[in-house]
Amino acid sequence: MKRSIHQNISVDCVIFGFDSSELKVLLVERELHDEKTGELIFKDRTLTGNHIYLHEELESAARRILDDLTGIDDIYLEQFFTFGSPSRISKEKDKQWIRSQGRNPDEHIVTVGYFSLLDINRVEIKHKDRNVAWYPVGEVGELGFDHNEILDKALSTLRDKLMKEPLAYELLPDKFTLTQMQTLYQAIMGVEYDKGNFRKKVAKMKYLIPLDEKIVGNAHRPPRLYFFSRDVYEFTRKQLFDFSV
Amino acid sequence: MKRSIHQNISVDCVIFGFDSSELKVLLVERELHDEKTGELIFKDRTLTGNHIYLHEELESAARRILDDLTGIDDIYLEQFFTFGSPSRISKEKDKQWIRSQGRNPDEHIVTVGYFSLLDINRVEIKHKDRNVAWYPVGEVGELGFDHNEILDKALSTLRDKLMKEPLAYELLPDKFTLTQMQTLYQAIMGVEYDKGNFRKKVAKMKYLIPLDEKIVGNAHRPPRLYFFSRDVYEFTRKQLFDFSV
DNA sequence: TCAAAAGTGTTTCAGATACACCCATGT
DNA sequence: ACATGGGTGTATCTGAAACACTTTTGA
Numbered sequence: 001m002k003r004s005i006h007q008n009i010s011v012d013c014v015i016f017g018f019d020s021s022e023l024k025v026l027l028v029e030r031e032l033h034d035e036k037t038g039e040l041i042f043k044d045r046t047l048t049g050n051h052i053y054l055h056e057e058l059e060s061a062a063r064r065i066l067d068d069l070t071g072i073d074d075i076y077l078e079q080f081f082t083f084g085s086p087s088r089i090s091k092e093k094d095k096q097w098i099r100s101q102g103r104n105p106d107e108h109i110v111t112v113g114y115f116s117l118l119d120i121n122r123v124e125i126k127h128k129d130r131n132v133a134w135y136p137v138g139e140v141g142e143l144g145f146d147h148n149e150i151l152d153k154a155l156s157t158l159r160d161k162l163m164k165e166p167l168a169y170e171l172l173p174d175k176f177t178l179t180q181m182q183t184l185y186q187a188i189m190g191v192e193y194d195k196g197n198f199r200k201k202v203a204k205m206k207y208l209i210p211l212d213e214k215i216v217g218n219a220h221r222p223p224r225l226y227f228f229s230r231d232v233y234e235f236t237r238k239q240l241f242d243f244s245v
Numbered sequence: 246m247k248r249s250i251h252q253n254i255s256v257d258c259v260i261f262g263f264d265s266s267e268l269k270v271l272l273v274e275r276e277l278h279d280e281k282t283g284e285l286i287f288k289d290r291t292l293t294g295n296h297i298y299l300h301e302e303l304e305s306a307a308r309r310i311l312d313d314l315t316g317i318d319d320i321y322l323e324q325f326f327t328f329g330s331p332s333r334i335s336k337e338k339d340k341q342w343i344r345s346q347g348r349n350p351d352e353h354i355v356t357v358g359y360f361s362l363l364d365i366n367r368v369e370i371k372h373k374d375r376n377v378a379w380y381p382v383g384e385v386g387e388l389g390f391d392h393n394e395i396l397d398k399a400l401s402t403l404r405d406k407l408m409k410e411p412l413a414y415e416l417l418p419d420k421f422t423l424t425q426m427q428t429l430y431q432a433i434m435g436v437e438y439d440k441g442n443f444r445k446k447v448a449k450m451k452y453l454i455p456l457d458e459k460i461v462g463n464a465h466r467p468p469r470l471y472f473f474s475r476d477v478y479e480f481t482r483k484q485l486f487d488f489s490v
Numbered sequence: 491t492c493a494a495a496a497g498t499g500t501t502t503c504a505g506a507t508a509c510a511c512c513c514a515t516g517t
Numbered sequence: 518a519c520a521t522g523g524g525t526g527t528a529t530c531t532g533a534a535a536c537a538c539t540t541t542t543g544a
Contacts, residue, residue: 469496
């Protein structure tokens, strides 16, 4: 069965990953070749996105894209902003690209931005027909369409949320060390934290549970592993809520 | 010149106002009458919204709605979420209503939510063909479509933003007293604040500038008037930014 | 002169910050 | 034994919160 799509509505996904030192984003390579000569006209990168189907939930459309790309279906996902400027497609190369896809570059397409967080090591990126790779968020260069703007907005939303919710575990392995976690916070927030104070804060978060396991073979004192307990988190959140005012 | 519209994309505006004691929202009355008998089938309220034009900025579409309704064109406006569930139009009366407008209730319409803040006394609501009125946010009842959900999301976004930015002045008259401001915060946040502590905080906000003017005739000690200086605000924000790590 | 709202000052307490120090491991 | 990152403890400072108090007006 073939489903019809919304011509004017798409979803773009900003997929963040963390590789133990840097925050990275998943980008798709875009190459335009001359139809006749096969000569390369340009080569750059874009976020991953797609049109939504008629009668499809926005979030489902985003999950569909993520699943296609990563094969994982339980990824953290969050809508952050909708971009609908008519000048979203204004650069000449974007128009060329759209024409090469048999589509009309003068269409006015509104796109709903989602960002997702995942442990970079969980994923074996599916190549399919296009090249997909991780890029440090600070070194993405000029992306296609308005995707630099979309990435920036995703990043600032991520920073805001990270200050309010313990999202770090979404980007880290199931078991992680506090140094990994601190590095992650520093990479995303762009600031340095005091080790002692950072750990004191974590100690107050009862949903970050220390294990007896340790990592050995580091040529240093082996660090303790922690994991995030969703149960405890939900429970303490409810408690907080109940007693507020 | 007639502009074509996007069939599947609309903008909904949650317009907040404050009347010196309560937070209110602007709603449009919706009445459906039987075509033949003229008998009233139902009567309820909805937010204000409309389809966007092809090649129109989302924010412009929202401003167009606001301007039509209030005649004011410099209103604070902020996108907060996009609603695209295919079940947005599922209640029978919503379908009836849409049919009565000559439209198809099975269309899948994605709507971008904006909320705006304005001094309730600035506005002389234009009636046009429909009844428009202010309702306390806690007493809106069951709205049409998914508009209760949209209103809730707008409210929680407003609360979040109010904790980070001095938005209060958007809802207050140009000159306002600190008691008015405190009442506003309490109305929106749903908590009580200590008078002394509230004023201490305000004293630290250099962009809230006390005037020599006072309001007389209150049968009490006349309160001092304050106003919000955007210039000072921008300046101190930049300063803060410059010195942050 | 009294009621009521405007406005100020003081004390206390929790949490943030800075920073010094000890611990465990591989080389 | 020592370098290095892991991990803990303590002193200080800031700001939030609680609350008592004074001031100014109209009635």
